[in-house]
Amino acid sequence: MNKKGKILVVGSSNTDLVIQTDHLPVPGETILGGNFFMSHGGKGANQAVAVAKLGGDTAFVGKIGTDLFGKQSCELFNKYGIDTTYLYKDEQTPSGVALITVDKNAENCIAVASGANMKLTPADLKHSMSAIDEAEVILVQLEIPMDTVEYVVKAGKEKHKKVVLNPAPAQKLSEELLNGLYLITPNETEAELLTGRKVTDVVSAEEAAQIFLEKGVENVIITLGSKGSCLYNKKESLFIPAFKVKAVDTTAAGDVYNGALCVRIAEKAEWKDAIVFANKAAAISVTRAGAQASVPTRKEVEEFKL
Structure with a gap:
C-alpha cells in the first residue's frame, strides 16, 4: 500500500429507517412491506465510514443531535477509528433521519429529515480549521447548508488541498x-x-465533462450506474466499466464509490487503478442491505473476483 495522506470528510449523518417492499409505492398507495431494519447513513457519514473501512486515515466534520441516534452514530465512528474531534452536537435539534423504501429490484426512494445536519455552519468549520490544515484530500457533498459547503471548498482551495465534490443530492x-x-x-x-x-x-x-473543465474543474468523473465510470481531464479520458453483480440494495453505493476513490487518491494511485478500486467497492456494497452496513473492507475489495 502506498503512503497515504489524511482525508477529511465534511457532511451529513443520518439514521436510516428501511423497509423492503415488492415495489415502490405510488402516491396514495399503502404497501404491506417485508423486512424492516435500521442502519446508520447520511452521505457524509457513509463516505467517512467507507474511507475508514477501506484503509484511509480520516476525520469527519458534521453535526448530530444529543439523542439516541446521534449517540449511536458517534459510537460507530469511534469503532471504525474515525477522528470525531470536530463532530459537533446540537442540543436543540434532533439528528438527521432518512426513511427508505427498497424494492425487489434494489431500487429505492428516500425521504430525509435533515435535522442537525442543516445546523452545520461556516462558524463550525472555522473551529475545524486544524482538520482542514491536516488533510490532503477533502471530500464534501450537498446534504449540509450550501454556505457551509462553499466555506469548506474555498478554504480547501486556498490551502491547496485536493477538494473533491460529490454534488449530491443534485x-x-x-x-x-x-x-x-x-x-x-x-x-x-x-x-x-x-x-x-x-x-x-x-x-x-x-x-458534459468538457463543460466542467471549461468552468475550471481539474478532473471530472461521471458515473453511469451499472455501465461504469468516465474520467476526463486535460490530459486523458478513460471509461472504466462497472462490475456486474446481482444488486440487493443500491443505497450508499455512490458514497462507497466516492470514499474508495478518495482513499486511492490519498495513496497517489493512478486514475485507472483508483476507479477500478472504487468500482469494486461499490459493486460489493450493492450486494448487501443498508448504507454503512454495506461498506466492504479493504481486504474484501482487494480479493474481489467475479
Missing part, C-alpha cells in the same frame, strides 16, 4: 464553487442539472 452550483475543484463526481442526473447536457452514455458524458 442542485445548482455557483461558478465560483466549481472553479478550482480538484475533482467533481456527478452521476448522470447531477451532470445534466449542472451542465444542461443530457447524459446517457460515454459520448454525452464527455460533452
